[in-house]
Amino acid sequence: MTLVLALSLSLLYAISPTTSAASPAPSDSQPRVISGRITLVASTKKNILDVRVGGFTVRRYQVAVGTKQYPTPHGTFRINHIVWNPGWVPPNSAWARGKKAVAPGDEKNPMKVVKIFFKEPDYYIHGTGDEASLGSAASHGCIRMAQSDAFALGRYLMDRCGAEKSDSWYQSVFDRGTPADVHLSKYVPLTVGP
Secondary structure, three states, X not given: XXXXXXXXXXXXXXXXXXXXXXXXXXXXXXXXXXXXXXXXXXXXXXXXXXXXXXXXXXXXXXXXXXXXXXXXXXXXXXXXXXXXXXXXXXXXXXXXXXXXXXXXXOOOOOOOOEEEEEEOOOEEEEEEOOHHHOOOEXXXXXXXXEHHHHHHHHHHHHHHOOOOOOHHHHHHHHHHOOOEEEEEEEEEEEEEEO
16 A cells, blocks of 8 residues: 555544534534634644634644743744655754754655644644654654644645645655645644643
């Protein structure tokens, strides 16, 4: 099974709407249709990232956030830039001294399949190979997710914010082994707080 097919299958389950505690359960057997603006909300205390549509939480992810020494910035940001199959270049920071750049698709690449910028150039949502770190403060300021969750979130944002692509497009990006920059035609607000 190809990487894109495997991650696409996880997408079917990762972004199906759920009823949040604040919303009433549907009164009949028909599924709830939720529409409205997409927003993201992250909590650095609870280590969660919520996807909301029209104010309703449709998906909640467990994430890893920045440590006290390298905190995730709080505030409201605009997501409109996504890089698929990104390489990793060590930032100009003390913690990265002596580290070498890692190519797209390399098993040691800490970005994994996608990075979703929220405060360029240094802060983004990305996958992690260290899923045991999820639910804790473990990053250098970025928001880390399970690799399949990061893929599902990136594709969900593209599909609903003016940059929809086919399975074959994603597969070709990974097969080429080079990054693909995508800019959303509609930005997605992300609020990060305690």
